[in-house]
Every structure is written in structure tokens, then in C-alpha cells.
Amino acid sequence: MAVTFRLTLAQLNPVVGALAANADRARAVWAAAKAAKADMVALTEMFITGYQTQDLVTKPAFARAAMAEIDQLAADCADGPAIGIGGPHLKDGQLYNGYYILHGGKVATVVLKHDLPNDGVFDEKRIFRASDVHGPYRIGPLRIGTPICEDSWHPEVAETLVESGAELLLVPNGSPYHRNKLELRQNLMVARVLESGLPLVYLNMVGGQDDQVFDGASFVLNPGVSLAAQMPAFVEDVAHVDFVLTEDGWRATPGAYADQPEEWEADYHAMVLSLRDYLGKSGFSKVLLGLSGGIDSAIVAAIAADAIGPANVRCVMLPSEFTSVHSLEDAAAVAQALGCRLDNVPISGPQAAVGAALAPLFAGTAPGITEENIQSRLRGLLLMAMSNKFGEMLLTTGNKSEMAVGYCTIYGDMNGGYNPIKDMYKTRVFETCRWRNANHRDWMMGPAGSVIPPRVIDKPPSAELREGQRDDDSLPPYDVLDAVLEGLVDREASVADLVAQGFDPAVVKKVQHLLYLSEYKRFQSAPGTRLTQKAFWLDRRYPIVNRWRDG
Ligand SMILES: Nc1ncnc2c1ncn2[C@@H]1O[C@H](COP(=O)(O)OP(=O)(O)OC[C@H]2O[C@@H]([n+]3cccc(C(=O)O)c3)[C@H](O)[C@@H]2O)[C@@H](O)[C@H]1O
Ligand SMILES: Nc1ncnc2c1ncn2[C@@H]1O[C@H](COP(=O)(O)OP(=O)(O)OP(=O)(O)O)[C@@H](O)[C@H]1O
Numbered sequence: 001m002a003v004t005f006r007l008t009l010a011q012l013n014p015v016v017g018a019l020a021a022n023a024d025r026a027r028a029v030w031a032a033a034k035a036a037k038a039d040m041v042a043l044t045e046m047f048i049t050g051y052q053t054q055d056l057v058t059k060p061a062f063a064r065a066a067m068a069e070i071d072q073l074a075a076d077c078a079d080g081p082a083i084g085i086g087g088p089h090l091k092d093g094q095l096y097n098g099y100y101i102l103h104g105g106k107v108a109t110v111v112l113k114h115d116l117p118n119d120g121v122f123d124e125k126r127i128f129r130a131s132d133v134h135g136p137y138r139i140g141p142l143r144i145g146t147p148i149c150e151d152s153w154h155p156e157v158a159e160t161l162v163e164s165g166a167e168l169l170l171v172p173n174g175s176p177y178h179r180n181k182l183e184l185r186q187n188l189m190v191a192r193v194l195e196s197g198l199p200l201v202y203l204n205m206v207g208g209q210d211d212q213v214f215d216g217a218s219f220v221l222n223p224g225v226s227l228a229a230q231m232p233a234f235v236e237d238v239a240h241v242d243f244v245l246t247e248d249g250w251r252a253t254p255g256a257y258a259d260q261p262e263e264w265e266a267d268y269h270a271m272v273l274s275l276r277d278y279l280g281k282s283g284f285s286k287v288l289l290g291l292s293g294g295i296d297s298a299i300v301a302a303i304a305a306d307a308i309g310p311a312n313v314r315c316v317m318l319p320s321e322f323t324s325v326h327s328l329e330d331a332a333a334v335a336q337a338l339g340c341r342l343d344n345v346p347i348s349g350p351q352a353a354v355g356a357a358l359a360p361l362f363a364g365t366a367p368g369i370t371e372e373n374i375q376s377r378l379r380g381l382l383l384m385a386m387s388n389k390f391g392e393m394l395l396t397t398g399n400k401s402e403m404a405v406g407y408c409t410i411y412g413d414m415n416g417g418y419n420p421i422k423d424m425y426k427t428r429v430f431e432t433c434r435w436r437n438a439n440h441r442d443w444m445m446g447p448a449g450s451v452i453p454p455r456v457i458d459k460p461p462s463a464e465l466r467e468g469q470r471d472d473d474s475l476p477p478y479d480v481l482d483a484v485l486e487g488l489v490d491r492e493a494s495v496a497d498l499v500a501q502g503f504d505p506a507v508v509k510k511v512q513h514l515l516y517l518s519e520y521k522r523f524q525s526a527p528g529t530r531l532t533q534k535a536f537w538l539d540r541r542y543p544i545v546n547r548w549r550d551g
């Protein structure tokens, strides 16, 4: 009779700090694995604590509480499949990123991470100590080697595991999404399979944590580099994968294959999931936002409706004397198409009152940006009053282009708890609206169809803070602005690089100046969904005071 091994893959969504609840999720999936007669159930990196914990895990009381949950889990799950679960490991006063193997009622072994990621959003060298490479462990007939996430991005750990007799590589991950990352992961894992000649299980977590979104999309590779199973992206899933011992070693029996989203869908799903989880995990079930009739607030309203349902999204139009009839119509059309409530709160009364209060001080000065910003701040104040009164979190709507150049009012339209489009350039916002109008998926809680009317997408962007204002009065056209920003921010290009590419030197220098000047605004801005490898916050950490200008 063939020798086999059934491995249950738990692609789940843990909550940072919810130790007991995460342990309960592990107990439930273990029971399902036991019912499916599995030999082992694998959970993801740092599952017991949720991920990323940042400095929270450096607090010894927290790390010890997590380890106690794991001991209890081992005791509760004695009779059935082994469990692999990520968690912190405190040993001799040092903190490690560990993967616990629970078997027969106790912790059988703890694999400790060797390669600590320390770039982009990661600071693991600051948080954990790196361990020597840990050898394979045996569960029934199979010797398993476990490189923990970053360990599998380099050849060394897998190489050592092969030399010490591993027959399968099981890689638990906490790998956050950025655009087109699945392809990068698959290329790296293919390299590990080619080098080792072993089957490889890549198991990733799912869910939003602050700015980061974990997209799941776990997969299994066989030697010969064939994909034996592919789990879905951005949703929880549990898969039972069967391995059979052949003359050539262990091989996975081909299982389910979930189609993967292309990049527009993946970004949109990332924004929906991160908002849904940010709200749910912080205890909010409702949001509100200022709906101007423009494209940014329209896409944020659509993302919110898809995340928590249109009945939980309050849209508010706050017109001033500069608000056009088109904007009033467009805001109404968006709210109606999405099925969201729309309230109307004119700001002309408060504006007159603020003007009167300041008149003695401002006498003799010319009206300008100050008065324009007062409108934005009055909207921010009124929206926050509604947030307080109704318990709805305020969403802020600045896209990456605006956040990059500071084209937004601090303590005004920047008010808000979360910003799903913070890492999406304006030119991509246009395309994302078109994608959402043309596509509907079962994970969207909002309605299908043209939820953002074409006129909202096609009209020239305007903040409507003065008569006839357009964004391109102050900024280069968005296709130029975004291309320059993509160079300066995402590729860290120099002014000379961009001029050599054909951009106007004066435009590049102006954009660079605005970018550096508005660091203080970004520092005080709401968190938002990370979609790229250069999202503002952890990926790009610039000084606020900075006199350097390139070129
Ligand atoms: N380094 C620094 N650290 C801390 N604070 C600093 C600072 N530099 C300036 N500041 C402060 O920041 C203030 C200037 O920033 P801020 O008050 O935001 O005003 P500001 O950036 O001058 O104006 C807002 C801009 O956003 C545009 N806009 C576009 C789209 C929508 C909206 C909207 O509101 O709906 C606005 C608007 O047209 C205008 O160009 C200064 O008065 C100063 O107090
Ligand atoms: N008349 C308004 N009613 C309600 N909210 C508004 C209004 N004007 C601006 N806001 C809020 O302030 C944000 C900044 O808007 P503004 O129109 O000034 O610039 P924008 O970045 O082009 O945004 P949008 O494309 O949504 O109009 C809007 O997204 C919206 O949330």
C-alpha cells in the first residue's frame, strides 16, 4: 500500500493581539483536519499573535502570553493531527520568530527563523534575534523542513535542510501584498524547488492589518516545477493536500486550482479587504465620508460599500457657494447607484460665522488659500461631529498623487481614520473606477453595474474651493505628475534621470520640492492600504525637516 501524508493548509485571517481568539481558530481548523484524517495541519507565520505585531511582541508579557496559548493548544489537541503554528519564542532572554510543531499533547519542536527581513515594511532585525538554521522534524513517515517566510527567499536555509534529510519544504508566511507579488513569490519558490528537488508548500496568511494586506494565494509545487495546488487570493480557505511517497520521493497529488486576479482586481480587492478588516478589527461597523461629486470620494464610497455594505456607509454632501450643480447631481447619482444614504449639510452658514469671527483680525488682507482651506476645515469639523455622534468612522480620500505633493488641507479634508486609496496614483484611480463599473465579484457587498457614473470619471478634477478652480491650475496634468512621482517616489530616481527621460526640468523640480515640503502632512495623515513597494509610511521614511533638493 502507498505511503501517504495528508497536510491541511489553513489560509486564515488572524487578529493582532487576539491571542485566545487566534488559538480558537487554530483549534477549529485542527478539528476539521482531524475529521478529514489529516496527519498535520499547518497555520501561518506568527499566527498565534497575528502579524505584523511590530514592537508589541518585544514586550515580554505579550510574548509569554502567546507562548502559554500555544502550550494550551498543544495540550487540547493531543489526539489527532500534528499542528504547525507560528509564534514568538523567548529563550535565554532572546526573542525569536518561531514555528511550533505540536504533536502528542506537547510542543515537539520549535523551528526558529534564520533570515530576518529588514527592508520595506519589515524591521525584524530590530525585533528578533536570528537563529542558526534548524534541521528537519519528523511527523509520521515524513521528514519536513520549514524555512519561515524570508528564509525561503534565499537558497541557504533550504540547502541546509536538504543536506540534513528534509523530504518536503513547508514554508509558513506572513507575506504582505504588493502589486504583482504572487509572480515574484512563485519565481522564488520555483528556484527553491529546482535547487532542492523537493516538493514545496507555500502557505500565506490572509487579511488586513493597519496599512498591510495579506493576500493568501498559497500554493503547492512539485519537483519538475508543476503547480499542484493554488488557493484563492484575499479570502480564507482550508485545503487538504495529499502527498504520496513515489520512487522519486514525495509528490503532492494535484488539488484545487483557484484562478488569480489580474492587477486591477487585486488592488481593488486589497483596498476592500484592508478597509473591512481595519474597521472590523477596531470595532467599527459603519463609516461616513464627504461625497463631493468628484472621483476620489466616489471610489472610496464604492470601496466602503463593497467592504461593509451600502447600508453602513453614510455619504454627506457639504456644498458651498462654489459647488456646481453638476457636483450636486453627481454626488446624488453615486450615492443612489451604490444604495448609500446621502445627507446634505451646506457650509455657507458656518463659513459666514467663521468669516465674521476672523474679520477684525483679517481686515485689510486679501482673501486666498486661507479662506479656501476654511471650507475644507469646516467640512472636516462637521464630518467629525457626525462621526462622534453616530459612531461612524470618517474615511479620508486623498489619492497617492495628492498625498505626494500635499495637495490637501491638513485638519481639513485630511481628517479621517483610514484612507483606502492612499497608495493609488490618480491616473490609476480613473482606471480602477472603470474596472469596478465593468466588474462585480461575490466578495463585493455593493451592487453591480455602473456605480460611478461616467461623467464623474471624465470631468476635469476640481477641488471647487474657488470659482472655476481646476487641479491643473496648480499641478501638472495628472499623467505627467504621476509619471514624475513614480520616478521620484517609487524608483528613487534623480531629477537628472527624469530629465533624461524627457520630462521638463522645471516640472520635475517643482514636483520634487512639493514632495519634500509636504512630508509633515503625510506624517500626520491617516493610514491607508499599501499597494506598492513604496507606500508612504514604512516603505519610505523621509525626514520632515529636509533642506536638500536634487539638481
Ligand atoms: N514643516 C511643517 N510642519 C508643520 N506644519 C507646517 C509645516 N509647514 C507648513 N505647516 C503648516 O501647514 C499649513 C499649510 O498647510 P495647509 O493648511 O494644508 O494649506 P496649504 O497646503 O497651503 O493649502 C492646501 C492645498 O490643498 C489644495 N487642496 C486640493 C484638493 C482638495 C483640498 C481640500 O481641502 O478639499 C485642498 C488646496 O487647493 C491648496 O493648494 C501652514 O499654515 C503651516 O501652519
Ligand atoms: N462639496 C463637498 N461635499 C462633501 N465633501 C466634500 C466636498 N468637497 C470636498 N469634499 C471632501 O473633501 C475631499 C477633497 O475633495 P476635493 O473635491 O476638494 O478634491 P479631490 O481630491 O478632487 O476629491 P474628489 O475627487 O472626491 O472631489 C473630497 O474627496 C471629499 O471627501
Ligand SMILES: NC(=O)CC[C@H](N)C(=O)O
Binding pocket: 045, 117, 148, 149, 150, 151, 153, 173, 174, 175, 176
Ligand atoms: N514575513 C516575512 O519574512 C516576509 C518577507 C518576504 N520578503 C515577503 O515579503 O514575503
